[in-house]
Amino acid sequence: MKKALVVGTGLIGTSVALALREKRVTVYLSDVDARAVGLAEEFGAGEEWTGQEVDLAVLAVPPHLVGERLADLQKRGAARVYTDVASVKVDPIADVARLGCDRASYVPGHPLAGRERSGPAAARADLFLGRPWALCPGPETDADAVRLVRELVSMCGANAVTVGAREHDSAMALVSHAPHVVASAVAASLEGGDEIALGLAGQGLRDVTRIAAGNPLLWRMILSGNALPVAGVLERIAADLAAAAAALRSGELDAVTDLLWRGVNGHGRIPGRHGGPVRDDTVGGTPAGLAGR
Amino acid sequence: MKKALVVGTGLIGTSVALALREKRVTVYLSDVDARAVGLAEEFGAGEEWTGQEVDLAVLAVPPHLVGERLADLQKRGAARVYTDVASVKVDPIADVARLGCDRASYVPGHPLAGRERSGPAAARADLFLGRPWALCPGPETDADAVRLVRELVSMCGANAVTVGAREHDSAMALVSHAPHVVASAVAASLEGGDEIALGLAGQGLRDVTRIAAGNPLLWRMILSGNALPVAGVLERIAADLAAAAAALRSGELDAVTDLLWRGVNGHGRIPGRHGGPVRDDTVGGTPAGLAGR
Structure with missing residues (x-):
């Protein structure tokens, strides 16, 4: 890969651009927001795209715009190969098919990385380091296209994981x-809590609610693009919580303890950040007065 | 305070002992588990208690044993003042009253600190540094007793927060x-997830589920001691999740977005670790493909 185009110079797009620049790839930038391109240029992410032909175009736009942008770019013959970074895959792939895009040169992708902050100013060349990067090629995808996108993943320091689009979306849910x-x-349950209660909050609550600080409008788009799988998971969790509440009211502590054990088992299935076991020595878990006997 | 007794040499008790030792207090240790006392001694937390009279006795035992242990110690005239560290307060205080203990010399307490690991080996002198430490004196509590327990809190580097017992338990719920x-x-919802799905887990999921690694038997005791307030909060959260699932199924994204906004507001009410605003630059929140437009 010698030349790449990044469409959408937000957090993810600009981070991809920075990572590619470190590998001496020529990077062109494009965004509907001229200021976002200007900022990304200032951060050294590349130069504004004025129609140059490239090896790979990375679509770092919201899921519902992937199909449209891919159709535009293919019409202009902008790149040999195309990929996207949207966090849902089934709907964008359906759009791509519906719009009659060339699917041989398109490799659906999704790097599992992010920050609470968004925009080009939050971008970092090492954002993807050691992170999984899902690729969802179909039977119609060209093997050379997959190879080039794997090169992108590798240049970003991430680990490619091949997975079906439907399987990917269920997994994300x-x-x-x-x-x-x-x-x-x-976090919403805290809205009406009094000052003293909030003042007693510990690291546990901060960790549980940290991601609730994310942008609701961005998350609305994601949830909208993966509504049924998410609803299914939420229904199971809501049922477990309602059952736990009922058990607490009736004093059936065994039922609640069973949920806690299932939680320990489920937690144990999450791989550690670098593939090892998850650390258990972080501050905040065991409540006072119960560790000592 | 010159001499203190710590009853229960688990994580919290041993950490209190270590903090007091750093302030040159003579610390005696007691535990039903002789090995736990031996370990705590090895870590420099103090020496085994053989009936010496002390200024302050700290009961670092499970909530349902606070009343019983307090009655024993008061019968022996072990200390001038007593406190405990149990994470629920209404039930232990009711036990103390029921058992006819002297309530003037007893100041119910709860340091808001902990770790996932338990036992004396996990103890640290700085465990309470900068953390809130709830105190729930009643109208019958002696002012001198409160002063001595505040000295303990201060020696541990924590911040005393006076709060009613019922208010404390609601806040903890x-x-x-x-x-x-x-x-x-x-975490329990992950039990049946396939390997690929778990392999795509990010820091967000790790943070949300971190505390689920806690000991179910310890947590059973806590939940049992605060069942109705916890049930009330769980019911509200379960109802919000069930409503979100229904809204996703019917495509009413506004209702889901409203929950996300309430979450942003509720999250904003959590004070930062050192009183400042919560950092928003930690890794893992914004999903790929949505930050750039």
Whole structure:
């Protein structure tokens, strides 16, 4: 890969651009927001695109715009190969098919990385380091296209994970989208809490609710693009919580303890950040007065 | 304070002992588990108690044992003043009254600090540094007793927060106990997830579920001691999640977005770790493909 085009110079697009620049790839930038391109240029992410032909175009735009932008770019013959970074895959792939795009040169992708902050100013060349990067090629995808996108993933320091689009979206519902809504519901429960209660908050509550600070309008788009899988996960969690509440009211502590054990088991299935086991020595978990006997 | 007795040499008790030792207080240790006392001694937390009279006795035992232990110690005239560190307050105070203990010399307390790991080996002298430490004196509590316990809190580097026992337990349900059950329910939903899905987990999921790794038997005791307030909070969260799932199924994204906004507002009410605003620059929140437009 010698030349790349990044369409959408937000957090993810600009981070991809910075990572590619470190590997001496020529990077062109494009965004509907001219200021975002200007900022990304200032941060050294590349130069404004004026129609140059490139090897790879990375569409870092919201999920519902992937199909449209891909159709535009293919019409202009902008790149040999195309990929996107949208956090849902089934709907954008359906759009791409509906709009009659060339699917051989398009490799659907999704880097599992992010920050609470958005925009080009939050971008970092090492944002993807050691992170999974899902690729969802279909039977119609060209093997050379997949190779080039794998080169992109590798240049960003991420680990490519090949997965079906439907499987990807179900996985995201389970490990990202539903947990986000749950974190929001816990945070929402604090809205009416009194000052003293909030003043007693510990690191545990901060961790549980951290992602609830994310932008609701961005998350609305994601949830909208993965609504049914997310609803399914939320229904199971809501049922577990309603059952736990009923058990607490009737004093059936065994039922609640069973949920806690299932939580320990489920938590143990999350791989550690670098593939190892998750650290258990962070501050904030065990409540006072119960660790000592 | 010259001499103190710590009853229960687990994480919290041993950490209190270590903090007091740094302030040159003579610390005696007691535990039903002789090995736990031996370990705490090895870590320099003090020496085994053999009946010496002390200024302050700190009961670092599970909530349902506070009353019993206090009655024993008062019968022996072990200390001038007593406090405990249990994470629920209404039930232990009721036990203390029921058992006919002297309530003038007893100041109910709860340091808001902990770790996932338990036992004396996990103890740290700085565990309470900058953390709130709830005190729930009643009208019958002696002012001198409160002064001595405040000296303990200050020696541990914590900030005393005076609060009613019922108010304390409601606050804990909101900011600690219910969020723990919710984290467990999210973690429990991962039990049946496939390897690929779990492999795509990010820092957001790790944060939401971190506290779910806590010991279910310890948490059973806590939840049992604060069942109705916790049930009330869980019911509200379960209802919000069920409504969000229904809205996603019917495509009413406004209702879901409203929950996300309430989450942003509620999250904004949590004070930062050192009193300042919560940092928003930690890794993991904004999903790929939505930050750039």
